[in-house]
Amino acid sequence: MIDLLLAFDDERALAEPLSAALDVPLHRIERHRFPDGESRLRLPARLPARVALLRGLHRPNEKLAELMIVAPAARELGVDRLTLVCPYLAYMRQDMAFQPGEAVSQRHVGQALAGWFDRVITVDPHLHRVSSMDQVVPGRRGVALSAATLLGAWAARHAQRPILLGPDEEAAPWVRSAAQAQGLEHGTCIKQRSGDREVCVALPQLSFEGREVVLIDDVASTGRTLAVTATALLQRGATAVDVAVTHALFVDDAVALLAAAGVRHVWSSDSVPHASNVVSLVPMLAAALRG
Ligand code: R5P
Numbered sequence: 001m002i003d004l005l006l007a008f009d010d011e012r013a014l015a016e017p018l019s020a021a022l023d024v025p026l027h028r029i030e031r032h033r034f035p036d037g038e039s040r041l042r043l044p045a046r047l048p049a050r051v052a053l054l055r056g057l058h059r060p061n062e063k064l065a066e067l068m069i070v071a072p073a074a075r076e077l078g079v080d081r082l083t084l085v086c087p088y089l090a091y092m093r094q095d096m097a098f099q100p101g102e103a104v105s106q107r108h109v110g111q112a113l114a115g116w117f118d119r120v121i122t123v124d125p126h127l128h129r130v131s132s133m134d135q136v137v138p139g140r141r142g143v144a145l146s147a148a149t150l151l152g153a154w155a156a157r158h159a160q161r162p163i164l165l166g167p168d169e170e171a172a173p174w175v176r177s178a179a180q181a182q183g184l185e186h187g188t189c190i191k192q193r194s195g196d197r198e199v200c201v202a203l204p205q206l207s208f209e210g211r212e213v214v215l216i217d218d219v220a221s222t223g224r225t226l227a228v229t230a231t232a233l234l235q236r237g238a239t240a241v242d243v244a245v246t247h248a249l250f251v252d253d254a255v256a257l258l259a260a261a262g263v264r265h266v267w268s269s270d271s272v273p274h275a276s277n278v279v280s281l282v283p284m285l286a287a288a289l290r291g
Contacts (some may be wrong), residue, residue: 002083003048006074008066013273014282018054021286025118028068041069043077052083053117054287058272059248060090062132064109069203074289084117085289087271088219088247092126092136109177121288123147123271124246124279128170143288147190147269148216149243150279152178154267155214159242167191167201170254175216189229192208199224201232209237210245219247219266223254227261231244240264248274 005026007015019026028040039062049073059061067206068083094105106280113120114137121143134141155162155178164184166175168191179186187204194200213233215226220243242262248268254277258266258283270277 002050002052004051005054006043006047006051006070007054010057011233014056014270014285015054018085018285021282022289029284035081039069041066041073043070043073044222047074047077047079049078049080050083051079052085052121054259055087056088056272057086058088058247062215063271064090064112067116067146068112080105081114081118082116083119083289084113085285086120086122087269087285088249089120089122089125090224093128093219094198095126095128095129103246106130106136111138113137114140119143121145121285122270123284124174126170126218141265145281145284145288146175146177146282147246147271147279147281148233149181149266149286150269150281151216152182152184153242154279155182155216155242158265159212159214159240162212162242163187163206163208164216165189165204165229165233167215167217167225171217174218176214177181178216197224199228200231201225201233203229203232203236211238212240212242213238215241215243217243217245219249220254221249221251222247223250226263227257230258230263237279240269242271244268246271248272248276250274250276 005019008029027044036223091105091109119141123145133144154239164179164186166188172188175186185204191200192200199239203280233241242265244267246269266276267278269279
């Protein structure tokens, strides 16, 4: 359990219901941006022993710099056990050196978080080549929750006996758990990426003719992965394609691109604030913080 929740102003949509669910006070971190881009951060003058800081890491770079300041400041102000609640944990996809000399960002960001926090709670982190969040934050407690069954339940209620489909093999565990909980058919595609916005997808040997399909993935960024998969599904006779993702990054024209590809509905959890948010992570985060 925690004694107090800390959050930046732009996290209010999740922070307020989370503090209410836990019945603990919520304190805002005041931030002043200096003209040169630096931040001045102000926390409560005294803090209790067990504090959680809510900070999602979409658009992560500036937020990481602020965590580097907030975490030691919180300890100076009295915190003994500091938890980071990070619904979207950035930099998890860069988990190996794809070119010689390339930094393995997952490892270095994880090590930095392990230096600042005692426990990191996140949702559907992109763990492909490591098996657990404990490995991401070495020597600390890492907790990986999943929105897959919530998204699967939503899909089952809002689409007609859908096939749940993951756009790549990495999505297989999420799709399987979402589908099995609802007794739905499921499968995964094979994806090849040749650039930030260049993606090819091969559909599995399932019959999509006359079926509604819901694409399930952990994260949508440019939306290319989902758009090319939706196009292929409609060409194979699917009657409707919806998408359900945990982390709705949807950069630039991503949502328009999905609409142009024929996607009917875009659904997401509220890990990243977005118009597509339909599934609340609050009960799941509150339960993890009570543990
Ligand atoms: C990668 O493997 C992830 O699971 C997503 O499929 C990917 O990040 C989506 O990226 P984009 O929306 O830019 O295609």
